[in-house]
Amino acid sequence: MSGAAILRSIGSLAVRRESTKFGVFRFRGVFVSRFDRYRDELLSSVLALAPVPVETRPEGLTFSRPPRPEMGDLALPAFPLAKIAGRPPKEIADQWAEALRTAVAERNGVLVSTPGIPAIAIEQVTTAGPYVNFTLDGAAVTRSVLEDIVTAGGCYGSAENPTESRVMVEYSSPNTNKPLHLGHVRNNLIGISLCSILEAAGDTVIRTTLVNDRGIHICKSMLAYQRWGNGETPTATGEKGDHLVGRYYVLYDQKVKEERRQFAESHGVDLSRFSSEARKGKAKDELAALDKEAEQFEASFEAASELTAATQKMLLDWEAGEPETLALWRTMNEWVLSGFRETYDRMGARFDRWYFESETYKLGKDEVDRGLRMGVFEKRADGAVWAKLEQKGLQDKVLLRSDGTSVYITQDLGTAVRKHEDYGMDRSIYVVGSEQIAHFKNLFAMLELLGHPWAGGCYHASYGLVTLPRGMGKLKSREGKAVDADDLFDELHQLAEAKIVEGGYCESPEDVSRVAEMIGQGAVKMYLLQVSSDKNIQFDPNETIAFAGDTGPAVQYSHARIQGILRKGLDQGLIREDELALRTTGSAADPLVPESGESQGRRDGGAWIRFGEHLPAGPFLSPRTVDAAVLHEPEERDVLRLLADYPHWVRVAAGQLSAAPVANYLLDLTKAYARMYHQHEVLRASDPALMRARLQLALCVAQVLRNGLALLSIEAPDRM
RNA sequence: GCGCCUGUGGCUCAAUGGAUAGAGCAUCGGACUUCGGAUCCGACGGUUGGGGGUUCGAGUCCCUCCAGGCGCACCA
Numbered sequence: 001m002s003g004a005a006i007l008r009s010i011g012s013l014a015v016r017r018e019s020t021k022f023g024v025f026r027f028r029g030v031f032v033s034r035f036d037r038y039r040d041e042l043l044s045s046v047l048a049l050a051p052v053p054v055e056t057r058p059e060g061l062t063f064s065r066p067p068r069p070e071m072g073d074l075a076l077p078a079f080p081l082a083k084i085a086g087r088p089p090k091e092i093a094d095q096w097a098e099a100l101r102t103a104v105a106e107r108n109g110v111l112v113s114t115p116g117i118p119a120i121a122i123e124q125v126t127t128a129g130p131y132v133n134f135t136l137d138g139a140a141v142t143r144s145v146l147e148d149i150v151t152a153g154g155c156y157g158s159a160e161n162p163t164e165s166r167v168m169v170e171y172s173s174p175n176t177n178k179p180l181h182l183g184h185v186r187n188n189l190i191g192i193s194l195c196s197i198l199e200a201a202g203d204t205v206i207r208t209t210l211v212n213d214r215g216i217h218i219c220k221s222m223l224a225y226q227r228w229g230n231g232e233t234p235t236a237t238g239e240k241g242d243h244l245v246g247r248y249y250v251l252y253d254q255k256v257k258e259e260r261r262q263f264a265e266s267h268g269v270d271l272s273r274f275s276s277e278a279r280k281g282k283a284k285d286e287l288a289a290l291d292k293e294a295e296q297f298e299a300s301f302e303a304a305s306e307l308t309a310a311t312q313k314m315l316l317d318w319e320a321g322e323p324e325t326l327a328l329w330r331t332m333n334e335w336v337l338s339g340f341r342e343t344y345d346r347m348g349a350r351f352d353r354w355y356f357e358s359e360t361y362k363l364g365k366d367e368v369d370r371g372l373r374m375g376v377f378e379k380r381a382d383g384a385v386w387a388k389l390e391q392k393g394l395q396d397k398v399l400l401r402s403d404g405t406s407v408y409i410t411q412d413l414g415t416a417v418r419k420h421e422d423y424g425m426d427r428s429i430y431v432v433g434s435e436q437i438a439h440f441k442n443l444f445a446m447l448e449l450l451g452h453p454w455a456g457g458c459y460h461a462s463y464g465l466v467t468l469p470r471g472m473g474k475l476k477s478r479e480g481k482a483v484d485a486d487d488l489f490d491e492l493h494q495l496a497e498a499k500i501v502e503g504g505y506c507e508s509p510e511d512v513s514r515v516a517e518m519i520g521q522g523a524v525k526m527y528l529l530q531v532s533s534d535k536n537i538q539f540d541p542n543e544t545i546a547f548a549g550d551t552g553p554a555v556q557y558s559h560a561r562i563q564g565i566l567r568k569g570l571d572q573g574l575i576r577e578d579e580l581a582l583r584t585t586g587s588a589a590d591p592l593v594p595e596s597g598e599s600q601g602r603r604d605g606g607a608w609i610r611f612g613e614h615l616p617a618g619p620f621l622s623p624r625t626v627d628a629a630v631l632h633e634p635e636e637r638d639v640l641r642l643l644a645d646y647p648h649w650v651r652v653a654a655g656q657l658s659a660a661p662v663a664n665y666l667l668d669l670t671k672a673y674a675r676m677y678h679q680h681e682v683l684r685a686s687d688p689a690l691m692r693a694r695l696q697l698a699l700c701v702a703q704v705l706r707n708g709l710a711l712l713s714i715e716a717p718d719r720m
Numbered sequence: 721g722c723g724c725c726u727g728u729g730g731c732u733c734a735a736u737g738g739a740u741a742g743a744g745c746a747u748c749g750g751a752c753u754u755c756g757g758a759u760c761c762g763a764c765g766g767u768u769g770g771g772g773g774u775u776c777g778a779g780u781c782c783c784u785c786c787a788g789g790c791g792c793a794c795c796a
Contacts, residue, residue: 060736060737060738062736064736064738066739067739067740068739068740071739075738075739077738077739077777079738079776079777082776083776088776089776089777128739129739130738130739130776130777131738131739175796212796215795215796216795216796217796357796382794384794385794386794394723395723395792398793398794399794400794401794402794403794405794407793407794407795407796408795408796409796411796433790434724434725434789434790434791435790435791436791436796437723437724437725437790437791438723438724438790438791438792439791439796441724462725464725464726464789464790465789465790467789499758502758503756503758505756519758530733530734531732531733531734532733532734534725534726535725535726535733536725536726536788536789536790537732538732540731540732543731543732543744543745546744546745546758547758548744548745548758548759549743549744549745550732550733550734550743550744550745551744551758553758554744554758556758557756557758557759560756560758561755561756561758561759564755564756565755565756568755568756569755572755574755648736651736652736655736656736660734661734661736664733664734664735664743667734667743667744668734668743671743671744674759674760675760675761677755677759678752678759678760678761679760679761681755682755683755684755685755719756720756720758
């Protein structure tokens, strides 16, 4: 039973597009950005003036950004309308632009005049082939975007109102026989960020994990501990509980190998003959014979193995509720779980509900009965129960063995039903490695056959394997060859710490340590989250550790430097402390922005907390004292564009159920900001108005960086 | 054999079917007595694995071939 070693958490590949209806899921909620809504309204107005009358917005017709900023602020392709009209897109674009220019001239450039939405004037409408490009009043856009960010603070980029959707996310799902490793780290990060992103999009999220705390693999570490543990405890050895137990899991493997070696020796079998070395260059039939021989050997060894027999007996004892076995099991599980909790805290993983397989492994038999009654499952001659999945284009699967015992998927079937009984959610997302793609396809197909109306809301968020470079092989925790999560975090922490001490911006040792932890975490998280989950990740320690380039620390560095500029500005008396406002996001009384009249997010008896309300908002300058018109350098405009686009990327992330769009966006924003501040000085700007405007822009960048990083569970230090 | 995923500059990756395929690393060359050098700029480097097709438009969708990965248990 080796496969049990690597259960739900390590992965390989994925099929987001393919799996269920989720692939086409698009979030349509409203985000906290009046500029965003302006764009939406503008599109409606523009559409009303189209040379081709349309009832509804044609699929795929949205504003995008022209490839070069000088071409305008918004771009609209004429293709969809050209298709409807059956005329050349360029012709449509020209006519459309002409009509728009007339309207713009008549209405002083203002096509959108809806209360609560900024009236940003259109300065120019041009065409570039089949595209209609719009140039907006730059100062008005700048003002609008900056005010959006100042007003929303930590909520900028989050949904303004909750959706009706309740979604459960299961992630991490570890085995309690070994510590968490790199594969789990990827799983946890995907799960953590997915939950935040869904919450930002307005969903109600229930975080769960399914702990695999029973079974033969658990008994292995128990047996090894029982025999060779000498009563060690985490308290006595000072070792983390999961690491201690993991050592015995490795020890068990070693002992079995030793037993196997001795068995081979006493039976005159030369094990090296089975090695891949020995297999090289052999003919096909020779190999087949060798395979058969190896198989026979393994079978006879297993039958004779004392350790295997003892482990199996232990499993039977456990199932029978034998007190001593249960006591040992409880003790060791608690050790492991307390170790996990420590690592989870460090990463920012948390769960509303922990499911344990020791409690769920018998579930599912009711569903089997139900399926039998419905005729979608069948009992075959030998008594085994099969799910008839062929009608779904899959292979039939066993649900109950001929001896009546259940298998893995039976338990998952029962657990799925239990989850819905417990929470009644609309959607259920499983963050599990791609090697289980087939498993979840089968599971969801069975749920559909059983007629559960919510079956279509189940989705397997799969992700690829994390591999090691070069000769480092695969992650094999059984052999103790995995990259341990805690060790990795420690190593990154130390590297960051060295760098911080060198920089000298953090004074107290506590600060150094706190910030080093943020940076170490930022490094792994950004490294793992910026690649799309379908892909395998080749884990290169050197690259992860790098602090320059497209990395988490680079983003954090930008944030810290903005805070540095602010500190300096205060020190030099260029701005006064009392004109800065640190504000509580979403508070009804807004000291900074005059009447908005906008809803600030709905609170149903305090049940729904908008994502971002826990984040630090500001400080900002009061928008009344900032003249947006002075910002017109191309580098400043680039940054502004990116700030305005942030809600869009959160929406894309929610639609794709992936943090990668946000991660890549943050790296882009960081680079754009770096270019800007390098070229245009803030505090030494030519006049006070420009200084204030640039400072406000920088403070808004800091806010958006914090908001985006928070979705990836990365913290932003004020100095580093 | 069947199924799924991946294939984009030397390396690691981006790019909601849209305009001239973008970053980082590496290499080479520059800037600056630094609002924090964990900096910025530039150069080099691509027939997006090959071939067909759909489309006004394909890295993206379909077919096919090739390569790599992962699955295909009365395991979990």
